[in-house]
Amino acid sequence: MDYAATGEQALARIAQASELDALEQLRVEFMGKQGSVSGLLKTLGAMSADERLSVGPQIHALRESVSAALAARKAALEDAELSEQLARERVDLTLPAPGAPRGSIHPVSQVMDELAEIFADLGFAVATGPEIEDDWHNFTALNIPESHPARAMHDTFYFPGSDAAQGGTTGPNSGRMLLRTHTSPVQIRSMLAHGAPLRIIAPGRVYRSDSDATHTPMFHQVEGLVIDRGIHLGHLKWTLETFLKAFFEREDIVLRLRPSYFPFTEPSVEVDIGFELVGGADGKERRVLGGNGDAPGHGWMELLGSGMVNRKVIEAGGLDPDEWQGFAFGVGVDRLAMLKYGMDDLRAFFDGDVRWLQHYGFSPFDVPTLSAGVGAQSSRGAA
Ligand code: DAH
Numbered sequence: 542m543d544y545a546a547t548g549e550q551a552l553a554r555i556a557q558a559s560e561l562d563a564l565e566q567l568r569v570e571f572m573g574k575q576g577s578v579s580g581l582l583k584t585l586g587a588m589s590a591d592e593r594l595s596v597g598p599q600i601h602a603l604r605e606s607v608s609a610a611l612a613a614r615k616a617a618l619e620d621a622e623l624s625e626q627l628a629r630e631r632v633d634l635t636l637p638a639p640g641a642p643r644g645s646i647h648p649v650s651q652v653m654d655e656l657a658e659i660f661a662d663l664g665f666a667v668a669t670g671p672e673i674e675d676d677w678h679n680f681t682a683l684n685i686p687e688s689h690p691a692r693a694m695h696d697t698f699y700f701p702g703s704d705a706a707q708g709g710t711t712g713p714n715s716g717r718m719l720l721r722t723h724t725s726p727v728q729i730r731s732m733l734a735h736g737a738p739l740r741i742i743a744p745g746r747v748y749r750s751d752s753d754a755t756h757t758p759m760f761h762q763v764e765g766l767v768i769d770r771g772i773h774l775g776h777l778k779w780t781l782e783t784f785l786k787a788f789f790e791r792e793d794i795v796l797r798l799r800p801s802y803f804p805f806t807e808p809s810v811e812v813d814i815g816f817e818l819v820g821g822a823d824g825k826e827r828r829v830l831g832g833n834g835d836a837p838g839h840g841w842m843e844l845l846g847s848g849m850v851n852r853k854v855i856e857a858g859g860l861d862p863d864e865w866q867g868f869a870f871g872v873g874v875d876r877l878a879m880l881k882y883g884m885d886d887l888r889a890f891f892d893g894d895v896r897w898l899q900h901y902g903f904s905p906f907d908v909p910t911l912s913a914g915v916g917a918q919s920s921r922g923a924a
Contacts, residue, residue, distance in 0.1 A: 544581075544599040548606055551578070555610045561618050568611050578604050635906065645902025648878040649761055649890060653744045654908070655915040656763055656874070659787045660742045662911055663780065665765070668741040670727035672748070673700075676716025678726035682857035683805040691804050695722040696750040698758075720748035724764035725805060728850070728869060731766060732858025737865045738769040744874060755887055761874035768850070768860065768867035774798075774810070777847055777868035781812060785844075787915060789881060793831040797841055806848025806869060813841035830880065845872035 551571055558564040571578045581600050585593055637643045646654075657667050670678070685691045698720040713733075727743035743764040752758055767776065778798060785794045794814065801811040815834035818826045834841035847870030852862035875890055882901060884890070889897050909915040 544596075544603050547577075547581075548603045551603075551607050552610050555607070555614050558614060558618070561615065561622070564611065564614055564618060571607050572604075572611070578607055643899075644905065645898050646905055646907070647890075647898065648882055648884070648901050648903070649874055651903045651907075651909070652874050652878040652881070653761070653763070655788060656742060656744060656784075656877075658909045658911060658915050659784055660765070662787075663740075663783065665740045665742050668727050668731045668743045669745060670721070670724070670730045670743060672721055672746055673718060674721035674726050675714055675718055677713055678729050679719060679721050679723075681716065682713070682729040682854065683725050684851050684853045684857075685804045689804065697722050698748050698750055722749055723747050723871060724762040725869070725871060727764055728766045728805070728854065729858050732768065732855070732860055737860050739867070740767050740769075741765070757875075757887055757891055759891070760887070762871055763874050763877075765847075765870045766850070766867060767869075768855070768858075768865050770865065772849075772866040772868055774808075774849060774868070777810075777849070777870070780868075781845075781847065781870065785814065787911075788877065789830055790914065791831045795831070795833045797834060801846065801848075803846055803848055805851050805854045806846075807851045809846070809848035811843060812845045812847055812870070814844045816840055816842055844876075845870055847871070 551567075555564070555567055558567055570576055573579065578600075582604060585597055585600065588596065661667075679697075680689070680692060681687070700718040724743045724745050724747060727741070727745070731739055731741050731743070741764075743766075744761065745763075746759055747762050748759050749756070750758060765780070767780070778796065782794065782796055785796070786792055797813040797815070798810040799813060801809045803809040813834065814830060815832050815836075816828040816830050817832045817836075817839050819829045821827050828840070828842065830842075832839050847868065850867040850869050855862040855865055855867065875887055878884065878890075879887065884901060
């Protein structure tokens with residue numbers, strides 16, 4: 542018998558098997574109990590010693606090569622099947638879910654993410670505080686004592702049943718409950734919780750009884766606070782400049798610091814940002830941020846409040862103002878969003894109109910990172 546020819550035939554058929562089922566049939570045909578190769582092995586028993594010496598190695602070689610070929614072909618077919626399955630079952634995560642409305646990131650969330658990214662790079666942590674706040678944290682600790690005119694300016698929502706007769710602010714955590722009118726109370730909470738040194742931003746919702754095209758009863762602010770030794774106005778100016786250049790993605794942002802008054806800072810500065818008036822195709826002039834506001838065709842726009850933290854505020858935060866100094870700032874997040882992405886009516890932010898969200902919203906996959914640029918792909922330029 543020509544064992545070599547038998548082997549070649551078997552190997553050829555194995556090589557041609559294109560499916561695992563067919564290959565399994567071949568395995569049974571050759572190597573099964575009743576298989577042809579198994580049958581050849583059985584013939585060895587009936588042979589003479591001489592015959593076995595010459596034929597045995599050939600039959601064993603045949604069996605080896607057939608079983609090796611079966612194993613190799615099996616591995617190849619399994620590989621191909623897996624690749625095909627992977628290709629077939631690939632999931633495109635960017636496809637909208639079937640039937641569901643397509644979600645988007647609200648511009649306020651987008652801007653808050655951008656702020657967190659920019660300030661994290663400067664070593665700031667994100668802090669939070671309660672929206673239902675007490676009088677002491679919202680006012681007294683920030684050097685706005687009762688009867689201070691600044692309280693009237695805040696149009697505060699007080700909770701019913703907590704009228705003034707219930708007692709004023711006698712100390713920490715006392716006084717009427719209210720909806721916080723600004724994010725500044727997080728300054729106090731952060732100092733009390735973490736001591737100094739401190740570098741935080743505190744984004745969040747704030748509430749005032751006020752409503753028109755540029756004011757809504759609920760809006761968003763971000764507070765910034767740095768407490769350390771030897772902090773001065775230069776640190777404040779550099780930090781704001783660095784932040785605003787990164788946020789607006791322009792190197793030509795120019796700031797003007799104007800003396801102002803806030804109870805919680807001394808000295809207080811209001812920060813203006815320079816813009817250029819640019820004529821549009823429709824004949825309307827647009828303000829494009831950047832450049833010195835004093836230059837011809839330019840102007841200044843008020844952007845945020847800030848200053849050196851008042852000694853009394855540092856004391857209320859449980860720190861020694863002779864050892865620790867700091868600067869703070871507060872800015873409207875909605876306003877930042879409007880300036881960066883070109884919306885003109887604040888009320889639309891809170892209408893929940895899906896068309897508006899689709900127009901201004903951002904992809905959930907568009908996570909702001911410093912390396913890829915904090916601005917979203919759909920950045921629509923300045924107001
Ligand atoms: N809390 C102020 C407001 O709501 C904004 C503000 C001004 C915050 C100056 C600050 C600051 O931290 O230093 O109008």
